[in-house]
Each structure stands twice: as C-alpha cells, then as structure tokens.
Amino acid sequence: MSGIEDLLREDLRGKTPYGAPQLDVPVQLNTNENAFAIPEDVAAVVAEFVGRELRGLNRYPDRDAVALREDLAAYLGHGLTADHVWAANGSNEILQQLLQAFGGPGRTVLGFMPSYSMHPLLARGTATAFVDAGREDDYTLGPDFVRAAITEHDPDLVFLVSPNNPTGTALDREVVEAAYGAARGLVVIDEAYAEFARDPGSTALGLLEGRRRLVVTRTLSKAFAFAGARVGYLAADPELVEKLLLVRLPYHLSSITQAAARGALACAARLQSEVDELKHQRDRIVKNMRAKGLPVADSDANFVLVGGLRDAAAVWRAILDEGVLIRDVGLPGRLRITAGSEEETAALLDAFDTVLERRPALFDLQEQAK
Structure with missing residues (x-):
C-alpha cells in the first residue's frame, strides 16, 4: 500500500x-507585525461593528462583501468604487486567487527575488511555474532590467513588490510602467507596506486607470495592526475583479471578519x-x-x-x-x-x-x- x-x-x-x-x-x-496593539478607542469601534453581527450568525455572510469593498474603495481614493475592489482572508489569499484564476498548469508567473517568500510557494500550490528573474547587484530594480526579464520569459503574470520585502525599497513609477508595457498578462504590484512609504505618491494606485491588466494588492495586517484578523484586498479593473468570483470559495469572508475590517477602516485616521x-x-x-x-x-x-x-x-x-x-x-x-x-x-x-x-x-x- x-x-x-x-x-x-x-x-x-x-x-x-x-x-x-x-x-x-x-x-x-x-515578522514585520505592527508593534502596537489596537488602541482602546479603536477596539471599541471594532467591537461595536462586530456586535451588530452576532445575532445574525445563523445566516451566511454577504458572499461578495459589498459594504466592506465600498469602505475599502473610499479609503483608497483614486476614484475607485466597490466594483474595483476585492477582499479576502489576507493578501496571501488574494494572491492565491489571482493565481487560481490566471495561472495554473502550463502557465508562468515571473518574480524578482529576493522578495516576498510566499510568492513561489503560492505559485507551487496552484501548479503555476515560478520563474525568478533575480535583481540587480544592489537588489534594486530598474525599468530596463524588468522589461528585459519580461521580454525573455513572456510570463502570464508578473509579481512586483513595492515596498519590497526584505529590502524595504519602493519601486519607481517608471518600473511599473515598463513592466505593464512589456507584459501580455497581469502585472501585480504587492503593496502590503504601502502606508509606510516615505512618498505616499509612490503607490501604483494612480496607474490603474486605463490599465486593465494592472492589479494592486494591499492588506490591513500592517498599517492597521490587524494581522490577526486576516484581511487583504486588491484594486483592479472591475472585469478582472468579476473573474475572481469564479475561484473564490462560497462565503469566504465571515460576517465577523467583514465587520471587524469595517470598524478598523472607520478608524483609519x-x-x-x-x-x-x-x-x-x-x-x-x-x-x-x-x-x-x-x-x-x-x-x-x-x-x-x-x-x-x-x-x-x-x-x-x-x-x-x-x-x-x-x-x-x-x-x-x-x-x-x-x-x-x-x-x-x-x-x-x-x-x-x-x-x-x-x-x-x-x-x-x-x-x-x-
């Protein structure tokens, strides 16, 4: 046997x-957690949001998390609406869903290591081939380097991280533009640490309009001190968001998770x-x-x-x-x-x-x- x-x-x-x-x-x-516990006043708001859901736990949650997506869109700005946003149990699940929908057997995702170590593991779990293009000698990425790697490997997805983990460096806007121009598939910008950037304008959110294959992923784990709640999300073209519903599990975000996240977002300032x-x-x-x-x-x-x-x-x-x-x-x-x-x-x-x-x-x- x-x-x-x-x-x-x-x-x-x-x-x-x-x-x-x-x-x-x-x-x-x-582990790059937020060093500070949730402040008491924020915890009270989160508890209030969660408390409203407790008596309704006999019912399934909103499978599409529409209210949460509306709040996330309002937080992100840049003219985004709920239709541009998708949420899941941490940004890892967001990335997994992207690979489930747009990767898989016979398809390739290109990364630039050293970077977030879960990227190749998520690729393996979805039977997507992971190709490591490496980085320049000082661990940075320039537009020419990224463009050449994409041209050489012709991937179905490209993963870029800004600010990058473990180096901490953010990508120049020109790098994202070069990647998008060279790629035929999705270009995913992992912005888990975006709120800590020295230049708030370094986010790729401002590049989404007119770029239907560009995706920006975020999390509440870091800036919102919400690692234990497991809430991640993305911003992208509404058609791309709609396709992710093909691979999401039924009712994947609990009512409690959605409510807690909305409470945290209400306390963003x-x-x-x-x-x-x-x-x-x-x-x-x-x-x-x-x-x-x-x-x-x-x-x-x-x-x-x-x-x-x-x-x-x-x-x-x-x-x-x-x-x-x-x-x-x-x-x-x-x-x-x-x-x-x-x-x-x-x-x-x-x-x-x-x-x-x-x-x-x-x-x-x-x-x-x-």
Whole structure:
C-alpha cells in the first residue's frame, strides 16, 4: 500500500511549509507585525461593528462583501468604487486567487527575488511555474532590467513588490510602467507596506486607470495592526475583479471578519499616528546603524535590511541571546529588523552595541552605507 508521501503531488514531495521562527523572547522584531496593539478607542469601534453581527450568525455572510469593498474603495481614493475592489482572508489569499484564476498548469508567473517568500510557494500550490528573474547587484530594480526579464520569459503574470520585502525599497513609477508595457498578462504590484512609504505618491494606485491588466494588492495586517484578523484586498479593473468570483470559495469572508475590517477602516485616521511613530522608529534604526558603520538602505516599509555582517547567522544568534528576535532572511551578510516601539527599538540598539563590543569580528564596519 502506498504511503501518504507517495500519494502527494510530485511537486510537493519533500517540501516544507512556510514559517518564521516563533520564539518567546522579550522583544520580537522578526515578522514585520505592527508593534502596537489596537488602541482602546479603536477596539471599541471594532467591537461595536462586530456586535451588530452576532445575532445574525445563523445566516451566511454577504458572499461578495459589498459594504466592506465600498469602505475599502473610499479609503483608497483614486476614484475607485466597490466594483474595483476585492477582499479576502489576507493578501496571501488574494494572491492565491489571482493565481487560481490566471495561472495554473502550463502557465508562468515571473518574480524578482529576493522578495516576498510566499510568492513561489503560492505559485507551487496552484501548479503555476515560478520563474525568478533575480535583481540587480544592489537588489534594486530598474525599468530596463524588468522589461528585459519580461521580454525573455513572456510570463502570464508578473509579481512586483513595492515596498519590497526584505529590502524595504519602493519601486519607481517608471518600473511599473515598463513592466505593464512589456507584459501580455497581469502585472501585480504587492503593496502590503504601502502606508509606510516615505512618498505616499509612490503607490501604483494612480496607474490603474486605463490599465486593465494592472492589479494592486494591499492588506490591513500592517498599517492597521490587524494581522490577526486576516484581511487583504486588491484594486483592479472591475472585469478582472468579476473573474475572481469564479475561484473564490462560497462565503469566504465571515460576517465577523467583514465587520471587524469595517470598524478598523472607520478608524483609519486614528491609526495613522501609530504608523507615523513606526516610521520614526524605522528611520531611527537606519540612522543608528549607519552611525555604527553598518550599511542599510533607506526603507519605505516598517522594517530595515542591515548589512555589513561577516556572519549573519552568528549575529542573529548573538542578538537573540540579548533577548531580541530579528529575521535571518538568507541573504549573505544581512539581517532584517522590524521597526518596533520606542522601548523595543532602544532594546534592539542596545543589543547591537553589546554584540559589537563583545564580538567585533562578526562585523565589517569598513563598508559604509550609501
């Protein structure tokens, strides 16, 4: 009799599931979560929205989440309506649905790694071939590089991330325009961290009009401190949104999820102050690391990528020993750090000072940030 492994799809055999280290330490700055809990006044509003739904839980939710989509469109602006917006259980499900509808066996999605590590996993899960075009030597992407990669591989979908994870850098408008001009299929701009950008105008939302194959994906997990609620969404041409209904599960967003998200959106202005504080702490980390002689790029996300490490794994462990958990994303000489509260940032910087003093050989302080 065959074992379970033998019954599994061949392309999934021997693979391991996605996961980030979850360790019980005082300061956790490894998964790009919002460092701040939902404020009490916001929690009260969310609870009020949810409370209205409780007695009706014997009925299925609005399968098309129309009220939520209206609120999301109002939040995004740019002349968007509910017909331009689709919502799901986190932006991962949004991306999965895009691959289910427009990818699949015999089709290809092009990515530019290092980038969001779930992209190739979502492609594998939908039997879509994932092609990695890489990045330029400094991990940036220019319009010529992107255009050449698309021309070479002729993908059915293109995934671009802005701000990019793990580098934190945002894409220039010209890169998105070049990708759209070169591609015959969908061009998906993953903007999970868009609210943290130094230039709010860097979003691709302003490019949607007239570009029917362009998609912008977002999430409430980061700027809205709503990671536990699992709410993601996209903005695109209404016809494209309509096609996603072919692959969505019936009643995929619960009444509770929809209500909670609407409550959070009602408090968007209130939550912006938390975003501003995280941006301040992010820039504080950048400035401090550069002062130590460690290179770090300007970040448009709620995290930074620090370089100048001779042994990234050893530095990660040494920082962990000081009670601070950051992320080893597998890039030589680099570690990713999520921006935290003022106190968490202080603990992080103290941890780096301690490790630098005790084990200077782990660092290459001659390499200066640009």
